[in-house]
Structure formats: C-alpha cells, structure tokens
Amino acid sequence: MKNNTQTNNRRDFMKILGLGALVSASSAFASGGRRASSSVTAELSEEQKDTLFFIFQEEKVARDVYITLGKMYTNESTFANIQISEQEHILSAQVLCERYGIDTSGVNLSQEDDFVGQLELHEMQELYNQCIELGQVSLLEALKVGRLIEVTDIDDLERAAEGMPSDVVRVYESLKDGSLNHLDAFEKAIARES
Amino acid sequence: MYPIDTALEKKLTESLHLYYDSLRSADLKSLRSVMEDESYFSLLEMMSFKHVFHDASFKVSLEAMQSDALALKKVEDAVSSDLKKRVQGVKIKVRSLESKGSDRAALHYSENDNIKKMYFSYSEENWKIDSRAGRKKL
Numbered sequence: 488m489k490n491n492t493q494t495n496n497r498r499d500f501m502k503i504l505g506l507g508a509l510v511s512a513s514s515a516f517a518s519g520g521r522r523a524s525s526s527v528t529a530e531l532s533e534e535q536k537d538t539l540f541f542i543f544q545e546e547k548v549a550r551d552v553y554i555t556l557g558k559m560y561t562n563e564s565t566f567a568n569i570q571i572s573e574q575e576h577i578l579s580a581q582v583l584c585e586r587y588g589i590d591t592s593g594v595n596l597s598q599e600d601d602f603v604g605q606l607e608l609h610e611m612q613e614l615y616n617q618c619i620e621l622g623q624v625s626l627l628e629a630l631k632v633g634r635l636i637e638v639t640d641i642d643d644l645e646r647a648a649e650g651m652p653s654d655v656v657r658v659y660e661s662l663k664d665g666s667l668n669h670l671d672a673f674e675k676a677i678a679r680e681s
Numbered sequence: 682m683y684p685i686d687t688a689l690e691k692k693l694t695e696s697l698h699l700y701y702d703s704l705r706s707a708d709l710k711s712l713r714s715v716m717e718d719e720s721y722f723s724l725l726e727m728m729s730f731k732h733v734f735h736d737a738s739f740k741v742s743l744e745a746m747q748s749d750a751l752a753l754k755k756v757e758d759a760v761s762s763d764l765k766k767r768v769q770g771v772k773i774k775v776r777s778l779e780s781k782g783s784d785r786a787a788l789h790y791s792e793n794d795n796i797k798k799m800y801f802s803y804s805e806e807n808w809k810i811d812s813r814a815g816r817k818k819l
Contacts (some may be wrong), residue, residue: 608797610728610812617730641745
C-alpha cells in the first residue's frame with residue numbers, strides 16, 4: 488500500500504512536470520510493441536519470455552549512459568550513484584530470465600571501458616548514442632536525459648508487468664521503485680543546477 | 682527447424698546489408714520491408730528519443746504512429762531527416778550465424794569493427810529482422 492501511494496504521488500508529480508503524457512508515449516527503454524496478455528498465468532507465454540529478455544538487454548543501455556555521462560561530469564555524483572543501482576537492476580532482470588529458463592549468457596554486460604557504450608543491438612546503440620549526444624551539451628541537459636530515461640523506464644516496467652506472474656511483477660515493482668528513487672535524485676540535481 | 686546453412690546465412694546477410702543501406706539512404710520504406718512491424722516501430726521510437734526530449738508534442742505522434750498514418754509520417758519524416766544529416770560509411774562484416782531455435786536466428790557481425798548482432802525470426806514464409814527474437818526458443 489505504501490508503495491502504491493508513493494507511486495501515485497510520483498505519478499501526480501510527473502503530471503505536474505508535464506511528463507505524464509510522455510510516460511505513456513514512449514517505450515524506448517523497455518517492453519516495445521509486444522504486450523503481455525491481461526490474464527495472470529502460472530507459466531510465461533513465448534511473448535512474455537521475449538519481453539523478459541528484451542528488458543534484460545535494455546537495462547544495459549541506461550547503465551552505460553550513466554557511466555559515460557558520469558565520466559563527462561565528474562563533479563556530479565548522481566550518475567555514479569545511480570549507475571551502481573542500474574547494475575543491480577541488470578542482475579535482477581538476469582535472475583528473472585534464468586528463473587524462466589532464458590539463457591542470458593550471450594549478452595555482454597562487461598563494465599570495462601572497451602565495452603561501455605557498445606551495445607550489440609543496433610537499435611539500442613541508436614538509443615545510447617542519442618542519450619550521449621543530448622547529454623554532452625551540458626550537465627543540465629545530461630541530468631534531463633537521466634530524468635527522461637527514468638520516466639520512460641517506469642512506464643515500460645508497468646506495461647511489461649501486465650499479465651505477468653506475481654514473482655515477475657514483484658521484481659518489476661522493485662525495479663520501478665528503484666527508478667522512482669533515481670527520478671527523485673535527478674529532479675533534485677536538476678533543481679540544483681538550474 | 683530451418684537449417685542453419687550457407688543459404689540462410691546468405692539470405693540474412695542480404696537483409697542485414699539492406700537494413701544498413703536503407704539507413705544510409707534514409708529509405709524507411711525499404712527499411713521497413715526487412716523488419717517485423719513491431720521492431721520497425723520500436724526502432725523509430727529509439728531513433729526519436731531526442732525529438733521527444735526537445736518537443737513534447739512529438740510524443741503524441743509516437744504514441745499514435747501505429748494507427749495513424751499522419752502521425753507515422755511525422756515520425757518517419759523526422760527520423761529520415763536525421764539520417765540524411767549523418768556522416769555515413771558503416772563497414773559491415775558478417776562473422777557467423779547462430780540458431781535461436783526453430784524459427785529464430787542471430788547474425789553476428791561487426792559494424793566498423795564493433796561487435797554486433799541482429800536477430801531474425803521466420804514468419805509468413807519470410808525471415809525478417811526482429812529485435813524481440815533474441816531469446817533462444819527451446
């Protein structure tokens with residue numbers, strides 16, 4: 488209940504910011520076109536498994552954006568703090584995949600310099616490149632990129648959770664709570680920088 | 682089960698080159714022809730991130746593009762315009778083909794020496810680029 492109340496409050500907050508519509512407009516950071524069915528099932532459908540795997544792969548984009556922006560703006564700690572949390576998000580999504588028999592071994596999650604920002608899927612590379620292009624303009628713009636990433640992520644996780652079994656929903660709720668915290672951090676940093 | 686053989690690799694390699702050629706020439710009609718619709722729309726969304734960032738009204742078009750031809754045109758025009766401004770010259774080299782199950786495959790390749798992969802799925806008697814087909818179907 489507390490989480491629901493918190494989420495609703497954040498939703499209102501985002502609407503005030505004019506981001507409410509944006510939240511529902513773009514699925515660039517997660518579930519994309521295929522929607523899960525509305526019925527709760529004990530086993531995942533093929534499409535739901537695809538969604539799990541896609542989200543797992545996509546979590547790397549946000550982490551790598553924050554690592555790169557953090558290196559650009561070394562005096563701003565928000566990126567560094569959140570990138571650690573994003574790594575935990577990746578691992579949570581990975582555990583979820585493996586629980587449902589989805590092989591994740593083919594996805595390179597290395598944080599070594601040579602691999603950060605190297606997305607194996609072209610469309611995710613496009614997304615990463617745009618985030619960096621926007622973020623390199625100034626610290627304020629970079630923080631706004633972070634805000635948009637988190638707002639989008641929250642919406643995508645909500646949509647991806649539809650029709651999923653309770654264990655998947657719990658993980659996605661946890662990830663969403665993390666994203667809400669990140670959103671708060673970016674909002675505060677934006678207020679400081681503005 | 683489709684055989685992972687040289688004929689399939691050749692076919693998917695051709696699709697991959699057409700994908701990049703279409704991006705280089707900003708020919709979104711051609712691009713769409715080698716992609717699953719959902720993957721095409723997903724790509725448009727990702728390539729439109731900066732437009733959403735700068736223009737709040739753009740998100741309305743993104744939201745409507747799958748059912749509204751005018752909205753799709755607005756998004757495609759913006760993406761096409763961006764593509765035309767790019768410095769081109771991507772060098773593609775296919776490395777291997779991997780089976781992802783009965784109707785899926787991944788083409789491993791390099792893009793300007795960066796390691797990449799493209800997922801494909803088979804439906805309606807055709808192989809198409811499908812970004813959601815990365816999971817191996819058992």
